[in-house]
Amino acid sequence: MTNFFNLYATSEGGAMGTYGTFIWLGIMVALFYFMLIRPQKKKEKADRQLRASLQAGDKIVTIGGFTGRILSVKDDEVTFETGAAKTRLTVKKWAIQTREGAEAAEEESKETEESK
Numbered sequence: 001m002t003n004f005f006n007l008y009a010t011s012e013g014g015a016m017g018t019y020g021t022f023i024w025l026g027i028m029v030a031l032f033y034f035m036l037i038r039p040q041k042k043k044e045k046a047d048r049q050l051r052a053s054l055q056a057g058d059k060i061v062t063i064g065g066f067t068g069r070i071l072s073v074k075d076d077e078v079t080f081e082t083g084a085a086k087t088r089l090t091v092k093k094w095a096i097q098t099r100e101g102a103e104a105a106e107e108e109s110k111e112t113e114e115s116k
Contacts, residue, residue, distance in 0.1 A: 051093045054078060059100040062091055 054060070058070045060080060066089060068082030079090045 050099055051096055054096065054099065060096050061098045062095050063097045064095070
């Protein structure tokens with residue numbers, strides 16, 4: 001085992017060991033970029049697009065777990081109503097976690113029309 005380490009300590013093997021170290025360092029940087037940084041940036045971009053495209057009538061879920069239908073959208077705030085009592089809540093746009101599909105919103109509006 002000591003012969004293996006002595007190979008890299010010599011002048012000939014030392015240069016090769018330095019190049020090998022840079023190659024492995026480059027591989028690790030690329031791995032971190034493609035496994036951690038790039039997916040995080042994609043998720044942030046998708047979240048920005050979601051929050052920019054919010055409209056009245058969309059059904060949303062907040063980071064706190066509240067669900068409801070959007071009544072109005074301002075610059076950085078969203079007002080929505082939730083529950084059977086139609087409680088109105090105002091939250092910041094960054095607190096919106098997901099938007100449920102437009103199909104779900106249409107189905108719920110049909111149900112409320114039928115109940116009237």
